[in-house]
Amino acid sequence: MAQFIDRRLNGKNKSTVNRQRFIRRNKEQIKQSVAEAVKKRSITNTESGEDVTIPNQDIHEPTFHQGTGGIKERVHPGNDQFSTGDKIDRPPSGGAGGGSGDGDASNDGEGSDDFIFQISKDEYLDILFEDLALPNLKKNQVNKITEWKTHRSGYQTAGIPSNIAIVRSLQQSLARRTAMTAAKRKQLKALEGLLDDVQLTEPAQPLEETRIKAEIAELREKIARVPFIDTFDLRYKNYERKPIPSSQAVMFCLMDVSGSMDQATKDIAKRFYVLLYLFLTRTYENVEVIFIRHHTQAKEVDEHEFFYSQETGGTIVSSALKLMNDIIKDRFPTNEWNIYAAQASDGDNWADDSPRCREILVKQLLPACQYYSYIEITKRAHQTLWKEYEAIAEEFDNFAMKNIQSVDDIFPIFRELFQKQAQS
Secondary structure: OOOOOOOOOOOOOOOHHHHHHHHHHOHHHHHHHHHHHHOOOOOOOOOOOEEEEEOHHHHOOOOOOOOOOOOOOOOOOOOOOOOOOOOOOOOOOOOOOOOOOOOOOOOOOOOOOOEEEEEOHHHHHHHHOOOEOOOOHHHHOOOOEEEEEEEEEEEEOOOOHHHEOHHHHHHHHHHHHHHHHHHHHHHHHHHHHHHHHHHHOOOOOHHHHHHHHHHHHHHHHHHHHOOOOOHHHOOEEEEEEEEEEEOEEEEEEEEEOOOOOOHHHHHHHHHHHHHHHHHHHOOOOEEEEEEEEEOOOEEEEOHHHHHHOOOOOOOOOHHHHHHHHHHHHHHOOOOOOEEEEEEEEOOOOOOOOHHHHHHHHHHHHOOOOOEEEEEEEOOOOOOHHHHHHHHHHHHOOOEEEEEEOOHHHHHHHHHHHOEOOOOO
């Protein structure tokens, strides 16, 4: 069998080029697997990649092998059925074992499983959010906090021992020794040539020869006294601090936890929140998450209580909006933070509270938010809260609302909310 050896130089990640080529060739299957994985992923599971399964027939590669033909002889141990010259028929389709199953068995007794491909966290997120973008991103470019990062910046003649640049110091030493001894070495070479001439002359000149040898010895001592390395030669790595713009965002998660919100509805909301969180981490270095749950009263809680605490009673949505506004004023100034909010509800709310929600959003929250998304998780007819929010969506481009009826709607709805806008 012919063997091909690729001896091209590559970096530490020797398979990077082949890996990216493989992802491009099988992008459709990988995107489909990633979309399915979203339904099973936890909101806190953001540090790992994903196992992608690709059917074996989709990854066949061309192979080089010896062609058929010629006369071949084989020895079959234990043969008691055939004689020399007999032709052996191929085994029937369905495998050599003659099984009665519905699948296609392998002729050599070995099966071929689907190919499972592990993609990294960054590859997973790149594929997941490939054609999505955050709305109103231009405003975010202004809201940045300057951080400082240390960078290498040449060399300096003073510093601490741990920052000594050994190679650069030896180069300086070699240059200094070459400069300081160049004239002496030239003179030494001339004296050595003169000594050879004196030793070959007749009659002998012992006094002149002795004088020349003394001068040569003196020059060699002077060259030897030049230090191999001096403090003057030492060079130290120089570091300087440069300003690095670092954007940060806060994500508000608001959810109704009244008696009408069952656990299945909360699970749908949770999957929507994990998508939004992952998406924000692709744009901002620092993302802080604030969980606000509400029934007739609103409260800031941790993630576990947000998703799994059980409550009873009615619903007053405005209590959560008021609490969010108070938190923004107290901890997240709009000139330093990019503010995003996602509200999940089944649509239940006191009828006289829905106009109050609209007023708070229009006058206080939407001017401070980059984007506010509302998802209503219900199969029933929409109520007053939906109607009030519809009027807001027509007026503000940083407010969006969608209806989710089942788990299968989560990712398509998310893509609709954050689809890249065509460049005008």
